[in-house]
Amino acid sequence: MRDKDRTNRRGGALRRTAAAASLTLIAAAVPVALATPASASASDCTAYLKGRGYTIGPGVKRACAVAASPGGPVGDDACWRELLDLHVKESYAIKACDLA
Incomplete structure (x- = not known):
């Protein structure tokens, strides 16, 4: 026992x-x-591209703003496509949109 x-x-x-x-x-x-996730913004996106030597005009600002707006992957995809149309190197476009 x-x-x-x-x-x-x-x-x-x-x-x-x-x-x-x-x-x-x-x-x-x-x-x-x-x-909450770290708050990234359109300014992070534009600052990244500026640091890579790109001119930050209305097209880049618009693309980064699209990625920063709520919408998840759809916004990132639209950002990426717009940046590619502006002749941003693909790897930079992906990174910039991820930062926004």
Whole structure:
């Protein structure tokens, strides 16, 4: 009978430890899950392109503004296409639109 009591106590301690670990993990994960993404903007996009030697005119500003507006991948795709039409190097266009 004593062995059974010892086993139950160990099992209870293990369950409490597992529960505490789970709560700790949840407590750490909730702020990360609820955090808003880093706020990028059209100015990040234009600053990136300016740093690469491009002139920042109305077309570039418009493309970056499209990417910065809510719309997700659709806005990024429109931004990317507009920048390519303005002869921005493809890899720079992708990066710039991602920054917006």
